[in-house]
Amino acid sequence: MPIFKSRAVRVITAAVAVGLVATGCASERGKGGDKGGDKDTFVFGAPGDPGSLDPALASDGETFRVTRQAFEALLEHKSGGSELVGGLAEKWSSNPEGTVWTFNLRKGVKFHDGEAFNAAAVCANYDHWYNWTGTYQLDAVSYYWRKIMGGFAKNEDPEAPKANYKSCTAKDDSTAVIEVNEPSANLPGGFSLQALAIHSPKALEEYKKQQATSKGDAITYPKYSQEAGTVAGTGPYRITKWNKGNKEVSLERFDDYWGDKAKVKNLVFRTIDTEDGRRQALQAGDIDGYDLVAPADIKTLESAGFTVPTRDVFNLFYLGMTQEKNPALKKPEVRQAIAHAIDRENIVKTQLPEGGKVATQFMPDTVAGFSENVKKYPFDTAKAKSLLAGAKEEKLSVEFCYPTEVTRPYMPAPQDIFELMKADLGKAGINVTPKPMKWAPDYLDATEAGSCDLHMLGWTGDFNDGFNFIGTWFAKKDKQWGFDDAKVFDSVNAASKEADPAKRVDAYKKANETIMEYLPGLPISSSPPAIAFGKNVNPPNVSPLTQENFAEVSFK
CATH class of the missing domain: 3.10.105.10 (Dipeptide-binding Protein; Domain 3)
Known part of the structure; x- marks a missing residue:
């Protein structure tokens, strides 16, 4: 947590001003929380802001909490557990040496921008990351790529490790083969990371038109990663707005999702950076759930009828x-x-x-x-x-x-x-x-x-x-x-x-x-972190990895 960094992680200077005018969220706010409305919006109180809408540029848990609802990786974890299961790949296998990984992909999957998911899309993503240059090679920006796959096609950062990624081949539309130079304990687990989740090839082409920049320790993210509209994954929700003035990210159900559709139409992550603030917002009905419940608040909330599940220690x-x-x-x-x-x-x-x-x-x-x-x-x-x-x-x-x-x-x-x-x-x-x-x-x-x-x-x-x-x-x-x-x-x-x-x-x-x-x-x-939900909420399975899937949420 990842860190979180679920490593304690980096959230760095954005490419656009954070003081954007608050627009468009008032009607959604009226529909979330215990205060009624037609219950088509679930509002979650997050402890911190995300740093990017592109998970490949992140290494922090608050970014991944948001992007996980919109992006999927080749592998995922079983709902509520830490066992690896199929994600965008239904099945996977490796050679005995652990250097050749074959993924049998799901068919009929679409990206949020209408593009078809296939093996070529998988390879477009891995080759995109492998060919990063300039600021993208910095550990602060490409932290997880460097941890899992090493360096790049041409290392420019003197501290970048030797590349372990070798190639990705689309054998056919539904079979992708990823090769690495040496076996690694990071695989196959690394194929489940949000930082290696799959983006639409059409979106990747737009990403390439913008550049992250750096001056000293200050890093400026590309505009596409700081505004909704360009990023496109395959998840049950698509990101529609990042209202930085109100510290809210809004998502909407993706009705062409290949799997079980999200049970609630709209999903909002609202940053409330204090424990007391999140608890009071839940008690007032302004939000429908929040994370990292203070230990002293658990019994108080449970006795008042709120659901407060505790995750396993991880x-x-x-x-x-x-x-x-x-x-x-x-x-x-x-x-x-x-x-x-x-x-x-x-x-x-x-x-x-x-x-x-x-x-x-x-x-x-x-x-x-x-x-x-x-x-x-x-x-x-x-x-x-x-x-x-x-x-x-x-x-x-x-x-x-x-x-x-x-x-x-x-x-x-x-x-x-x-x-x-x-x-x-x-x-x-x-x-x-x-x-x-x-x-x-x-x-x-x-x-x-x-x-x-x-x-x-x-x-x-x-x-x-x-x-x-x-x-x-x-x-x-x-x-x-x-x-x-x-x-x-x-x-x-x-x-x-x-x-x-x-x-x-x-x-x-x-x-x-x-x-x-x-x-x-x-x-x-x-420690086993606790997470709280409103009295009228059927919560998702809670994850020891803090990887909750909010498409599982519904209202009673």
Whole structure:
């Protein structure tokens, strides 16, 4: 979550002004919520704004929450679960080496612009991403392509990895074959990502007429990704409007959808960035559902007749340490001291919903590869002080960044959690300078660039493979962590290239043990985020990946 980044993710400067005049949503607002109307509009309160209407340019959960309703990938996840199932491909298979992937595609599928879906459309998308140039090659823009498929036909970004994508061939209208150079733990799971969802070839031609640009750390997205009208997928809804003035994205049922039609005609995602604001809007009937319910509000809402399902645990919240920013953090004893100083049990008890757990490693225990044998760092203020003294860092000072105007599945109340950590560090003699930053783009940009000594981030898994967690952070040098340790990187990459599933799980366990011995940062917790729905709503199946399909929603 993806991050979310369901990786904590990037939402960057838009190509058009955000202060557009609010138009066209008043009639829809009257039809959503418990306040009546003819119930043809479902309004959902989202914790943050999307960053793009083109999911290929995104890596954050709020963008994907919206685009998932309009775009489909070759593979999907079973409704309410993490099992891979057919999406636009009914069936799929690979050669024994995992380098040739064959997809038997659905027939009779149309894009929102009337174009026919076929194997040529699949290849047009993959070749489009592979041939990106300029700003599109930056990790902030093509994050998931780079994670899943590596680099590009011609790498221009010096930090771009070697391309793993080789080719896509349309054997016939309903058979697409994608080849990669080396097997990867990211496949087949990567074929389910929203960032690799399939767009109309006609829309792709329009995309190519516009360019993303960058100046320093500021990135400007192409206009088509910031306004409805050009993007076209195959999903049960089509995007009709992005009203940035009202922080709303509007979608309309696509009546030519190949599968089960959406049960509600209109779908609106409205950003309400505080927990209290979302709860009050639901109680007032102004919205029909919202995500990331505060733990203290769950029983209150349930007793009032609202439906508040809790997702299964599939996320990880951590304290990041950036070694290049603060040289003291290069000392293992200092990182260990910080780990012992944090009372993670208290954070779980006071800040997370029931079912939250203290994390011992950089993946939840619901993912194959979780190890019982990692080095542990129990809460021990005296031990923390002793380690700092041994490292001659008794007067350690750190700048601690934390996000504002956001709630994440793994981090329900960022400022409250920060205050607890700050107090714990202070008891160990560590002087903390707080640095609050707006979530998007300031905080995400700063953590991505390694500009904070300490920071809080997390991840909701994209698919059920250990590499989707530890490979996200520790497969190579990353500015967020600012360390270069071949033993850590090699252990993670060795696991990702192991073809035998059982051996791969064992390799993930060893990689987790290596990571926690090195201790690049501190895993804090995993938690089951709750989502709420109105009294008159039949909710969708809730997803541990936070991949709800709102076409399943109906009104009672």
